[in-house]
Amino acid sequence: xxxxxxxxQREFVSNVLTSRFMIGFIVCLLSTAVAVFVxxxxxxxxxVGYNTAVRExxxxxxxxxxxxxxxxxxxxxxNPLSIFNVGTENEGxxxxxxxxxxxxxxxxxxxxxxxxxxxxxDNPFLTIFLTVDVVFIFKIVLSALAILFAYNTISGEREDxxxxxxxxxxIPRDTIVLGKYLGGMLSLLPIVLVSLIVAxxxxxxxxxxxxDGNDIAHVVLIFGxxxxxxxxxxxxxxxxxxxxKTAATSLILSMFIWVLLTSVHSNVVTFAVEKFPxxxxxxEAMFLQSASxxxxxxxxxxxxxxxxxxxxxxTKSITWEPETTPTGTRSSSWSGGYFLIENYTVNSIxxxxxxxxQEILGYQEQLRAEYAGKAEExxxxxxxxxxxxxxxxxxxxxxxxxxVYHFAVGAIAGTDRQHYNDFIQNARAxxxxxxxxxxxKKAFSSRAWxxxxxxxxxxxxxxxxxxxxxxxxxxxxxxxVDILILLAWNIVLFMVAYVSFLRYEMS
Amino acid sequence: xxxxxAKKEIHHNLTTLRFAxxxxxxxxxxxxxxxxxxxxxxxxxxxxxxHNRQETQKTKHIEDAANxxxxxxxxxxxxxxxxxxxxLIFCADGxxxxxxxxxxxxxxxxxxxxxxxxxxxxxxxxxxxLEYPLQSKARGTMQRIKIDWVFIGMLMSFFAIxxxxxxxxxxxxxxxxxxxxxxxxSRGQVLLGKYLGAFFTLMVPLLIGILMNLLFILLxxxxxxxxxxxxxxxxxxxxxxxxxSIFIFLGLxxxxxxxxxxxxxxxxxLTWVCLTxxxxxxxxxxxxxxxxxxxxxxxxxxxxxxxxxxxxxxxPHGGASPYNGLGETASKLSKAxxxxxxxxxxxxxxxFTREIETKTRFADGQIDSQFQQVQLARDITQISPIATxxxxxxxxxxxxxxxxxxxxxxxxxxRQTFIDFIKTEDQSDPESLHIYPVREGLSQKPVxxxxxxxxxxxxxxxxxxxxxxxxxxxxLLFFIIAQVSFIVSEVK
Numbered sequence: 001x002x003x004x005x006x007x008x009q010r011e012f013v014s015n016v017l018t019s020r021f022m023i024g025f026i027v028c029l030l031s032t033a034v035a036v037f038v039x040x041x042x043x044x045x046x047x048v049g050y051n052t053a054v055r056e057x058x059x060x061x062x063x064x065x066x067x068x069x070x071x072x073x074x075x076x077x078x079n080p081l082s083i084f085n086v087g088t089e090n091e092g093x094x095x096x097x098x099x100x101x102x103x104x105x106x107x108x109x110x111x112x113x114x115x116x117x118x119x120x121x122d123n124p125f126l127t128i129f130l131t132v133d134v135v136f137i138f139k140i141v142l143s144a145l146a147i148l149f150a151y152n153t154i155s156g157e158r159e160d161x162x163x164x165x166x167x168x169x170x171i172p173r174d175t176i177v178l179g180k181y182l183g184g185m186l187s188l189l190p191i192v193l194v195s196l197i198v199a200x201x202x203x204x205x206x207x208x209x210x211x212d213g214n215d216i217a218h219v220v221l222i223f224g225x226x227x228x229x230x231x232x233x234x235x236x237x238x239x240x241x242x243x244x245k246t247a248a249t250s251l252i253l254s255m256f257i258w259v260l261l262t263s264v265h266s267n268v269v270t271f272a273v274e275k276f277p278x279x280x281x282x283x284e285a286m287f288l289q290s291a292s293x294x295x296x297x298x299x300x301x302x303x304x305x306x307x308x309x310x311x312x313x314x315t316k317s318i319t320w321e322p323e324t325t326p327t328g329t330r331s332s333s334w335s336g337g338y339f340l341i342e343n344y345t346v347n348s349i350x351x352x353x354x355x356x357x358q359e360i361l362g363y364q365e366q367l368r369a370e371y372a373g374k375a376e377e378x379x380x381x382x383x384x385x386x387x388x389x390x391x392x393x394x395x396x397x398x399x400x401x402x403x404v405y406h407f408a409v410g411a412i413a414g415t416d417r418q419h420y421n422d423f424i425q426n427a428r429a430x431x432x433x434x435x436x437x438x439x440x441k442k443a444f445s446s447r448a449w450x451x452x453x454x455x456x457x458x459x460x461x462x463x464x465x466x467x468x469x470x471x472x473x474x475x476x477x478x479x480x481v482d483i484l485i486l487l488a489w490n491i492v493l494f495m496v497a498y499v500s501f502l503r504y505e506m507s
Numbered sequence: 508x509x510x511x512x513a514k515k516e517i518h519h520n521l522t523t524l525r526f527a528x529x530x531x532x533x534x535x536x537x538x539x540x541x542x543x544x545x546x547x548x549x550x551x552x553x554x555x556x557x558h559n560r561q562e563t564q565k566t567k568h569i570e571d572a573a574n575x576x577x578x579x580x581x582x583x584x585x586x587x588x589x590x591x592x593x594x595l596i597f598c599a600d601g602x603x604x605x606x607x608x609x610x611x612x613x614x615x616x617x618x619x620x621x622x623x624x625x626x627x628x629x630x631x632x633x634x635x636x637l638e639y640p641l642q643s644k645a646r647g648t649m650q651r652i653k654i655d656w657v658f659i660g661m662l663m664s665f666f667a668i669x670x671x672x673x674x675x676x677x678x679x680x681x682x683x684x685x686x687x688x689x690x691x692x693s694r695g696q697v698l699l700g701k702y703l704g705a706f707f708t709l710m711v712p713l714l715i716g717i718l719m720n721l722l723f724i725l726l727x728x729x730x731x732x733x734x735x736x737x738x739x740x741x742x743x744x745x746x747x748x749x750x751x752s753i754f755i756f757l758g759l760x761x762x763x764x765x766x767x768x769x770x771x772x773x774x775x776x777l778t779w780v781c782l783t784x785x786x787x788x789x790x791x792x793x794x795x796x797x798x799x800x801x802x803x804x805x806x807x808x809x810x811x812x813x814x815x816x817x818x819x820x821x822x823p824h825g826g827a828s829p830y831n832g833l834g835e836t837a838s839k840l841s842k843a844x845x846x847x848x849x850x851x852x853x854x855x856x857x858x859f860t861r862e863i864e865t866k867t868r869f870a871d872g873q874i875d876s877q878f879q880q881v882q883l884a885r886d887i888t889q890i891s892p893i894a895t896x897x898x899x900x901x902x903x904x905x906x907x908x909x910x911x912x913x914x915x916x917x918x919x920x921x922r923q924t925f926i927d928f929i930k931t932e933d934q935s936d937p938e939s940l941h942i943y944p945v946r947e948g949l950s951q952k953p954v955x956x957x958x959x960x961x962x963x964x965x966x967x968x969x970x971x972x973x974x975x976x977x978x979x980x981x982x983l984l985f986f987i988i989a990q991v992s993f994i995v996s997e998v999k
Contacts, residue, residue, distance in 0.1 A: 020773040027777045031785045038793045049802065110640060122802040123877045124641055128602040128908055129791035129884065130651055132784065140784055141777070148773055249524055251772065252669060256528045259665055264532075267652045268539055275547025 003171045004179050011183025015149055024145040025191050031137050032195040036202045039083045039133055044208045046078040046089070049120020053095055065456035067443040068343060068365075072098045072434060074427040074465040079414050080215055083203045084222060085135040087415025090127070095119045096427035100369045100435065102339040103291065103376030104428050106383050108284060113339070116424070134199050135409045138192070138226050139402055140262055143233045146188060147254045150237025152247040153180045154501065159247055177238075177501050181494070184234050185227075192230060196223050217472045221412050225479070228486045229405040233258075235493035242500045266397040273393035281385035291338040291375040298340065298371040302364055309360065317356040318346060338375060340368070349453045362445025369435050376428070390417065398482075401489050408482035412475045422468070430465045437463055508692050509700045516674075516704020525669045530712050536662070537716040540654050541723035544597035544730070551730045554592035554608075561589040561609065566956075568613075573956040577936070578949035580959070581929040584612040584635025588921070588962050590914045594730050597720075598743055599900035600653040601907025610918045611638045612925070620824050629843035631823070634859050634944040636866045637922050639874045639915065656717075657897045660747055661783055663713060664754040664893060668775045670705045671758025673768035675993065680768060685998045698759060698993050705755045710748060717744065739903050742971070746903065749978040750896040754779075756985035763993040787894040795884040800876040810869040817865060821858045844947040849940050852948045859944050871919075878912055885909075889974070892981050899974035905966050913967060921962045928960050 015021055057073045064070045074096040082089040093116035096104055104115050157163040166176060200219060204211060211219075237254050244250040311317050344361075346352050397403040410416030438444060441458070448457040470478070520526055544550060565586040572580040589609035596603060612635050619630035652658060675698075678684040687697060721740070724730050757778070761771040801809075818824070822838035840858060842851035885908070888894040901907035926943075933939050933950050942948025 019770050023773055023777055027781065031781070031789070034785075034789050034793070038789055038796070041796055042792070045796075045799075049804075052804075119804055120802050122800050123795065123880050124605070124803075125877050125881045125908055126792065126795045126884070127605050128651075128881070129795070129888075130784070130788040131792065132788045137785065140780055144776055144780060148769075148776070152769070247769075248673070251769070252523075252525050252528070255669065255772075255776070256525070256532075259662065260532075264536075264662070267658070268536075268654055271543060271652075271654050272539070272547075275543045275549070277548065 004175050004182075007171070007176055007179025008183040008186060011153070011180050012186045015184060015187035020145070020148050021187065024141070024148070025194075028137065028141050028145070028191050028195050029198060031132075031141065032134055032199050033202065035132050035134055035137055036083060036199045039086060040203055040206045040208070042086075042090070043078055043080065043083055044206070045122070046082075046120065047208060050075060050078050050094070053119045061459075061462075064459055065448075065452045067438060067446065067449045067457045067459075070434075070457075070459065070462070072430070072462065072465065074098065074423075074430050075467075076423050077467040079419075080203075080211055081218055081413040082133075082415050084133060084199065084219065085409050085413040085415050086131045086133045087410045087413065088417055088420045089415050090121075090131070092116075092420055093118050093424075096424070098427065098431045098434055099339070099341070100365070100431075100438075101341045101372050103372050103379050104424065104431060105376060105379040106424065107379075108382065108386075111338075134195070135222070135226075135406065135413075138195075138229070139406055142188070142192065142226070142230050143262060143402060144258060145191065146184075146230045146233035147237040147251075147258055149184050149188060150234045151241055151251045151254050153184065153238055154241040154504075155244050155250050156241070156247040158245075173502050173504070174498065177498050181235065181238060181497075184238070185231055188230050188234065189227070192223065192226050196226070214469065214472060218412055218414075218475060221472065221476065221479075222409055225405065225408050225412065225483060225486070228483070228490065229401070232401050232486060232489045232493065235490060235497060239493055239497040239500065242497055242504060261400040262402045265400040266403045269396045269399075270393045273389055273396070277389045278392050279385050279388045281382050284382050287379055287381055288338055290378050294371055294375045294378060295338075295340045298367065302367060305363060305367075306360065309356075311360075314357065314360050314364065315344065317354075317360055319353045320348060320351050321353060338379060339372065344450045346451060349451050354447065354451075358445045358447065358449070361449055362442070365444040365449070366439070387417075387421065398485065401486060404482050404485045404489075408479045408486065411479035411482065414470055414475065418478065419470075426468060427465070430463070433463050437461075509696050509703065512692075512697060512700025513703035513707070516701055517708055520670060520704060520708040525666065526708065529666050529669075529709075532662070533659070533712050533716045534719060536654060536659050537720040538723065540597055540656070540659070541720045541727070543654060545724045545727040546729065551592060551594055551596060554596075558589050558591055558608075561587055569959050570956040573954045573959055575953060576949075576951045577929065577932055577939075577954045578946045578951055580954060581933075581944055581949050582632045582634050582946055583614045585921075585925055585959070585962070586613050587611045588918055590911065591964055593905045593910070594732060594736060595739060595743075595904035596655075596906055597724065597730070598656040598740070599897065599904040599906050600655045600657070601901040601904065601910070602651060603653075603906055605651075606908055606911050607639065607641060609640070610915065611640060612636070612918075612922060618823070626838055626841040627843040631844070631855070632946065634863055636863055636870065637918060638870055656743065656747075657900050659716075660750055660896055660900070661893055663709060663747070663751055664783070665779060667705065667709055667751050667754035668758050668772075668779055670708060671701070671755050672762055672772040672775050674701045674705065674759055675762040675996075676765055676768040676771045677762075679766055679998070688998050694994050695990060698763075698990060701759060702752075702755055705758070706748075706752060709751050709755070713747060713751075714744070742903050743900055746896060746899045746975065746978065749975070749982060750892065753892045753978065753981045753985055756982065756989045760985060760989040760992055763989065763996045766997075782891045783893050786891045787888040787897075790890075791884040791888045794887045795880045797883075798880070800880060801873070803873070806869055806873045810865065813865050813869075814862065817858070817861055821854075823855075823858060844945050846940065846947055849942070849948075852940060852942050852945050855945045856942045856948060863944070874915065878908075878915075881908055882912075889977060892978065895974050895977045895981070899971050899978065902968060902971035902974060909970055910966075914964060917964060918962070921960070924960050928958075932958075 053073070053075055057075070061070075061072070076094040079089060093106060095117045097115050097117070098104070099115065102113075102115050106116050107114060152159075154163065157166065167173070196219065200211075200216075236257065237250070240250040240254045240257075241247070244253065306312065306314060309317070346354060346357075394403075394407065398407070407416065411418065443449060443457065446457075447454050476483075565588070568583070568586040569580065572583050587609050588611070592608075614632050614635040617630060617632045619628075620626065621628055675684065678687065688694070717740075725732070758771075758775055761774045761778075762768070765771045765774070821840050823840050824838075840851070840854055842848055842854075844852040844855040846852075885894075885898065889898065898907070898909070902909060929949070930943060932954055933941055933943070936950035936952055938952075939950040940948040
């Protein structure tokens with residue numbers, strides 16, 4: 001034990017006193033600080049946009065008087081952890097407008113009256129610059145540092161001739177490997193720790209981020225995964241250092257692997273999947289066509305029901321007593337192909353008997369909501385296909401443990417694609433909730449569906465979209481596969497390095 | 508003597524591990540690039556097809572309108588104008604998926620009102636304006652880094668570092684530097700020899716890779732090269748050479764500063780990481796956010812407010828009932844525009860002109876401020892040679908944001924040309940009222956569709972000159988500091 005401590009100490013001191021430690025420390029710290037500064041600014045903008053959108057939606061909600069006119073909105077709340085890992089935070093839609101007759105889906109081209117919008121962005125062209133966040137810097141810079149610390153642990157000593165001296169002592173070889181590994185990690189630890197603490201302090205002092213205990217716990221988890229990641233690289237460098245005869249060779253080799261794993265591999269894989277998607281999908285226009293067919297089907301079903309009731313048109317079911325001009329109804333329909341909204345205004349409402357009309361409406365509008373669900377299923381197919389392609393690319397990207405680290409942190413921070421898709425799913429669930437709410441209130445067949453002459457619609461207890469944040473254990477279980485992969489890499493690399501060193505020939 | 512040193516360097520380099528690694532990676536990447544861009548989805552041919560389809564649509568749109576009447580053409584506008592795709596997109600992708608490929612100059616349908624009280628029935632088409640639609644969803648594309656020549660150039664700069672980090676420091680630590688110095692050769696010559704050695708070791712595999720790449724693309728036949736492309740590609744090779752040379756000088760500089768090659772590599776590596784990843788992206792985002800602009804939502808709100816004011820003033824949809832007692836103003840446009848009533852037509856023209864003016868002011872103003880932000884960010888990030896290299900390649904390939912800015916500029920010029928054409932054509936019809944832009948105020952005779960001016964995109968390579976100049980400047984700068992630091996450095 002004393003021996004182990006001695007080896008650790010020696011390794012630590014010899015690392016910390018080198019210039020690479022100082023340079024690495026400063027570069028890591030500076031770039032982290034700048035990245036946090038930029039990302040805090042960005043997050044603030046998102047928050048302002050979010051708050052404005054929520055306020056506007058509230059003002060709008062106060063003006064709803066008819067059940068048919070309500071348009072509740074689901075807003076994606078900016079994630080404070082995006083300061084550490086931006087991920088999909090700036091991508092995709094952040095507002096979903098819930099309308100009963102409109103399917104919720106994400107078109108990949110501009111579409112009229114789209115249900116999913118992106119609010120509050122000021123310059124879409126700035127996306128041509130890559131987003132750099134703390135995790136990105138860790139992924140690139142820390143891995144390089146780990147390698148620079150590890151590449152000469154064995155081969156360097158061998159070249160200096162000190163390895164013979166070390167081995168001639170009574171220290172067992174396993175103690176040396178373990179000591180060198182722990183010593184190296186001990187010298188990398190302050191860099192990771194200080195960088196993250198500085199990032200956290202900067203984020204906290206900016207005053208716009210409200211980190212709660214849950215967020216801090218997430219940051220601690222990110223810290224743990226980052227350490228695991230750095231350790232993987234360190235072990236890789238150690239292994240190469242055992243395998244190669246000279247420090248120069250091990251350095252060149254590990255630098256090459258570094259560039260391959262951090263910059264080349266995942267880019268090539270993702271690009272290849274993008275150019276040759278394994279799951280081909282029909283053009284999106286065809287899905288729009290089938291959605292439009294579904295709405296035609298709706299029209300037929302509705303007409304059949306009307307016929308059965310003995311009316312050729314829904315508005316014919318209203319009778320006026322006494323018959324005066326102007327009577328009649330005005331109906332406006334609004335269709336973009338993929339949705340069909342129909343509104344009715346009854347003139348001289350005070351003299352109109354609308355009981356049958358209301359009854360028919362009750363059937364028709366529920367049917368409409370059902371068909372909107374059917375259209376949604378159809379229109380969601382291209383997005384599902386895209387998602388499958390992305391999953392495919394991600395699976396292959398995981399060959400590189402640099403990407404595994406990225407995915408793990410994304411899952412923990414709650415800024416990966418999964419969380420984004422959850423938002424869209426939650427918006428759909430919210431819509432179903434609204435439909436249920438209206439059903440419970442018998443709103444579809446109420447007078448307040450189309451007219452406020454007998455008082456406006458009662459909407460005080462309308463459900464509000466709840467933003468869901470994951471707890472630490474949920475985040476952990478989402479990232480668990482990736483964390484396990486990292487752990488497996490660590491164990492394998494350590495075992496191989498250990499065995500290789502035990503069989504190391506001193507010549 | 509320089510030749511001898513260079514030769515010795517090349518011989519030495521050829522036998523190293525890094526050379527072996529480089530000549531494995533380089534052809535693989537060039538082949539991947541050729542394969543993806545010539546055979547993969549959304550390739551050049553697919554883009555050309557889309558472009559041609561849009562062009563035919565546009566021609567048909569113009570023909571239909573022109574055959575109806577000049578007035579119709581004046582109101583519906585020339586249609587959607589799309590940017591012709593670049594053949595050299597495989598050289599520099601330039602965030603192609605994030606950048607729009609067209610602008611629209613088309614009217615958004617027609618309005619009508621039914622007369623009540625003293626307003627007359629009227630149906631009108633609001634005149635077209637130039638609009639800049641966004642590339643709607645970047646979510647379809649997964650990643651921003653594409654395997655184009657720029658990416659390969661970035662990796663090559665990494666290899667440039669690997670080849671030079673020990674060029675001088677290695678000799679110094681081995682003790683052979685003093686042997687070289689004891690010869691009658693000047694230090695400048697030693698440095699130049701080392702430089703040339705590294706330069707050729709890098710450039711020859713690169714050229715072979717480029718040739719393979721081009722050959723593959725040529726054989727696949729999916730990108731029909733034009734003769735001017737060869738000049739552009741030659742220009743790109745030159746930009747490549749300038750770019751690599753900067754990093755060789757940088758490597759030699761650090762190598763001559765320190766006694767231990769590893770220290771030099773640490774410095775170089777971190778510099779490279781900063782120049783490649785951290786610096787351009789972070790600085791770009793940072794500078795881009797320095798002077799904030801209005802968000803898309805705010806602009807559209809302001810625009811709607813002003814248009815609303817305009818509508819309140821003119822009330823094109825008819826005035827409120829004079830009997831409801833709200834004291835609202837009656838419609839200024841209560842009379843329909845017609846050939847018999849030039850007064851009313853002129854009023855409509857005033858309304859339309861102000862509407863166009865408002866819409867244009869907001870649309871142009873917004874995109875101008877966005878462009879300004881991006882331009883500033885790009886200008887500043889050019890302190891990193893890798894960013895400069897990227898922009899030069901994008902300029903030569905005619906991709907990226909600058910080519911879109913040029914396109915927009917030309918579209919605006921075309922807007923004026925088109926309006927001028929309508930006005931001159933209208934002058935030649937004696938029956939017309941010559942009131943632009945109202946249907947009833949313009950000539951009702953058809954025009955020859957072939958006489959309508961056609962949008963032609965001019966590609967300008969002028970912006971590349973700045974970047975090439977910068978690259979040369981970087982070369983000179985790093986050459987001088989490498990030279991000076993080597994001359995003053997200790998042999999041991």
